[in-house]
Amino acid sequence: MTQTSSALANPMDWLFGQLHGMFGNKLLDGFRSGHVIDGKDTGVENMKAIWAEKIRANGLKFADVKRGLAGAERLKWPPTWGEFLDLCKPAIDVDAALYEAIDQMRARQQGKDEWSHPAIFWAAARVGEFDMLGQNFAALKPRFETALNAVLKGGNVQPVPPRVPKLQAPGGAESTREFGRQRLDELGASEIIKTVSMGGNLNWAHRIIAEEKATGKVPLNKLNIARQAVFNVTGKQP
Secondary structure, three states, X not given: OOOOHHHHHOHHHHHHHHHHHHHOOXXXXXXXXXXXXXXXXXXXXXXXXXXXXXXXXXXXOHHHHHHHHHHHOOOOOOOXXXXXXXXXXXXXXXXXXXXXXXXXXXXXXXXXXOOOOHHHHHHHHHHOHHHHHHOOHHHHHHHHHHHHHHHHHHOOOOOOOOOOOOOOOOOOOOOHHHHHHHHHHHOXXXXXXXXXXXXXXXXXXHHHHHHHHHHOOOOHHHHHHHHHHHHHHHOOOO
């Protein structure tokens, strides 16, 4: 689709003209300052300038903006910038997203993961790294699709967080158990290790693992700590 002459002449006036046509003064009422210069309200002009900068910063093309406008037609109220940005993005294909999630969860073990959309990471995190890398595509798809839909519907998708190093021994000079204790201490889990080293049971860890399998909502850090604690004591991968 090619740009219209009005969009080429003044893209932001064209965009807000389209939005004003959809929502009327509801679009502008929240931004008017009442301070008018050369016949233009400064609050509305500031809004246009901010949106123009964000459009450039996010690398949106004319086709993306058109997609956003098409999506806005379904709304009852004018979109915020964040809502409009989400509308501009292509819909996520579940199969492609799942293949990406499996591949990038594996790459994340070496700190080399790159995600096309943070929602894909958070959906994979809800399913759980252990299952993402241990189950086949057919078994994962319904869980992953449910998780992805929940993440997207929740809105305000956060950026992908830095990777937490896996708890594994660096070499033969230091036992896996001792290294695991050291790394968990660094992660603020010293009380957990004290309980295990003093002969405490692993019920807490098994409860976390069972909760992840049942709900898929256990934070990845918490789940990794539980799994590593079981491995450190039993020598078996839970």
